Amino acid sequence: MTTPTGRIAAAVGGVALSFGAVAVASHGVLSRQAAIARDRIGKPLGELAVDADRLWRRSYQGEPIRLIMLGDSLAAGLGAERPKDTLGGRLARGLAHRTRRPVRLRTGAVVGAESSTLLEQIEALGDDARADVAVIVVGGNDVTHRVPASRAARSLADAVSLLRSSGCAVVVGTCPDLGALRPVPQPLRTFASRASRALAAAQESAASAAGARVVSLRRTVGPVFVDRPEEMFSLDRFHPSPLGYRRTADALLPSVLGAVDEATSARMLARADAVRLGGGMADPTPESWRRIDSYLTHTLVEPDDALAAAVxxxxxxxxxxxxxxxLSAKFLQLLVRISSAQRxxxxxxxxxxxxxxMARALPPEGRLVSIEAExxxxxxxxxxxxxxGVDDRVEVRVGRAAEVLPHVDGPFDLVFIDADKESNTIYLEHAARLARVGGVVVVDNVVRSGRVADPATEDEQIAGVRRGLEKLARDPRFDATALQTLDAKGWDGLAIAIRVDPESR
Ligand SMILES: C[S@@+](CC[C@H](N)C(=O)[O-])C[C@H]1O[C@@H](n2cnc3c(N)ncnc32)[C@H](O)[C@@H]1O
Known part of the structure; x- marks a missing residue:
């Protein structure tokens, strides 16, 4: 939502015009220079940023991270032609990529906005303002409209406090150094530079005191905008180009990730407290176990581009x-490592x-054979x-497993059974033949939303799961247990067995 609305629209103008405000107040040289800047900058980008609000990376699992962008044209992404090149789009993609979760982006930022409009931006977002993390970039218009730094910083702190009180983590990118704007003639540029640095300093202390993480855009990306203006600025030589937004997003992303981590942990602790105060353990609901799954995944599973791309x-x-x-993939990966599996x-x-x-955990000379019917x-x-990049150690054999397995030679250190459940006993028989003594056998989907223990079910797959579990229990070549799992895939479980030597039992 990047359209100027209501009072916000009335309160702000385009940034180029705003230099007029400096000029009116200063007269003389500055007035003429503001007119020059206005002519040079113009408004070739218009006053609306492209709409980047959407669910980014919807193919990732887990609950979406809710990201909101607040502030001025930089936060809205003016100058980027494609949603993915806006600051919000860049941050949403970076965040999704690093957390392996989808990211829902909502933009409250308004082109030309001053800090005093931040509370209205939050209000205008309505329910969407209940976010996990907010990114605020604001200040350029406060400088050009000659808003006292202390007042602008107070408005920023008020917005940060409001967001923090609702549990939203906040990252503030402080006012960039307007001295980097070449179309602004001297001495107006020096004046603007000094004022923007003063505002950035005031923002830094006010926003951190109110609980935000603060990133100085002047320090982190200012130098590259000064050194490479042709690449970093867009057509109007005032707003960033797609590359300029990319650099800005790169500078903000570590703090955004840290803020999301912090917000997630705080929510988990609050929830744990609520359970404790409630006097006992809460029964899991699908909503709560998905949340926990997402939390554990986010905390323990290293993002892997190739796995995300595979899904x-x-x-x-x-x-x-x-x-x-x-989490189960990571579990399998750990089993490969724990058993020092080579095959x-x-x-x-x-x-x-x-x-x-699993192949990721194999040594270079390791080998994984996977059988697929389709x-x-x-x-x-x-x-x-x-x-x-694991095709050197993975071979996919096509065919029905019951027909392929008789032609497979062992020994294997780990066997993972995850196909048609009706055939689990056949697969376990082959696993007993192919796994070395001491090898691990894992059977997936042994709980099936609890139906495995439902005596009334006539489902052939469930019957197959049961026969498999019974074989694991009775066959002297196996020693087994099973673990229930509650995750994004629902309520299920894994059976884990070790191939033993019946003679030594
Ligand atoms: C649950 S999926 C496997 C998921 C995979 N292990 C993973 O976690 O990424 C089951 C697969 O088994 C295959 N399948 C079903 N019956 C089969 C059979 N008789 N022989 C071999 N593969 C079979 C299905 O086509 C499907 O691709």
Whole structure:
């Protein structure tokens, strides 16, 4: 939402015009110079930024991170022609990429806005203002409209306090150094530079006192705008170019990530407190376990571009979203490492997600064989495996596993069974033959929303899961347990067994 509305619109003008305000107050030389600046800058970009508000990276799992952009034309992204090149778009993509979660972007920033309009921007966002993290970039118009730095900084602090009181983390990018604006003649440029530095200093102390993380845009990206103005500024030589926004987003992103981490941990602690005060453990609801799954994933699973791309490609190709969750993929990866596995067998490849995760943990000479019945799935998987750079150690064999397995030679250190559940006993029989003594066998989806223990069910897949569990319990070649899982994939579980020597039991 980048359209100037109501009082905000009445309170602000374009930045180029604003130099007039400096001039009117200063007369003489500055007045003439403001007119020159106005002519040079003009308004070739108009007064509306492109609309970048959307759910970015919807293919990522988990609850979206809610990001809001507040402030002036920089926060709105004026000068970028494509949504993804705006400051909000850049930050949303960077945040999604680093957290592996989708990001919902909402823009309250208004082109030409002063700091005094921040509270109205928050109000205008309505429910969307209840965000995880807010990024505020403001100040240029306060300088050109000659708003006293202390007043502008107070308005900023008020907005930060309001956001913080609702649990939203805040990152403030302080006023850039207007001395970098070449079209503004001297001495007006020096005047603007001094005023913008004074405002940035006032913003820094007021915003941090109110609980924001503060990034000095003058210090972090100012020098590159001064050194490479042709690349960093857009057509009007005033607003950033797509590259300028990219540099600005790069400078803000670490603080935005830190703020999201902090907000997430604070919410988790608050929730834990609420449970404690409530006098006991809360029963998980789908909403709460998805939140926890998202928290644990965010906290423990290192982002992996190739895995994210594999899921995106798999979805785009119309494959069902039935790959293991990121935490389960990490669990499998750890099992590969814990068992020092060199050879892994997977039954059920889909788009290669779990195969890639496990292959990442193999040594260079390691090998993973994955069996997939559907040639189209195998094709998607091969592409994903190649892009992930593990095609040297992963082989996808196409065919029904019951027919392929008799031609597979062991021994394997780990076997992961994740295909048609009806055939679990057949696969376990092969696993007993192919896994070395001491090897690990994992069977996915053994709880199936609790239906595994429902005596009334006649589902053939559930019956297959049960037969598999019974085999694990009775077959002397296995020693097994099972763990329930609650994650983005719902309520399910994994059985884990070790291949043992029946003689030594
Ligand atoms: C749950 S998905 C596998 C997910 C994958 N392990 C992951 O986590 O990324 C099950 C896969 O098994 C395949 N499949 C089903 N029946 C099969 C069979 N009889 N033989 C081999 N693959 C089979 C399906 O086509 C599907 O791709």
């Amino acid at each position: 995106a490609d798999q979805n785009a190709a119309g494959l069902p979203p039935i790959e293991v969750s990121p 892994v067998l997977e039954i059920g490849t889909l788009g290669g997600y779990s195969a890639i995760a 040639p189209d799935n195998a094709e998607v998987a091969r592409r994903n495996i190649e892009r992930a």
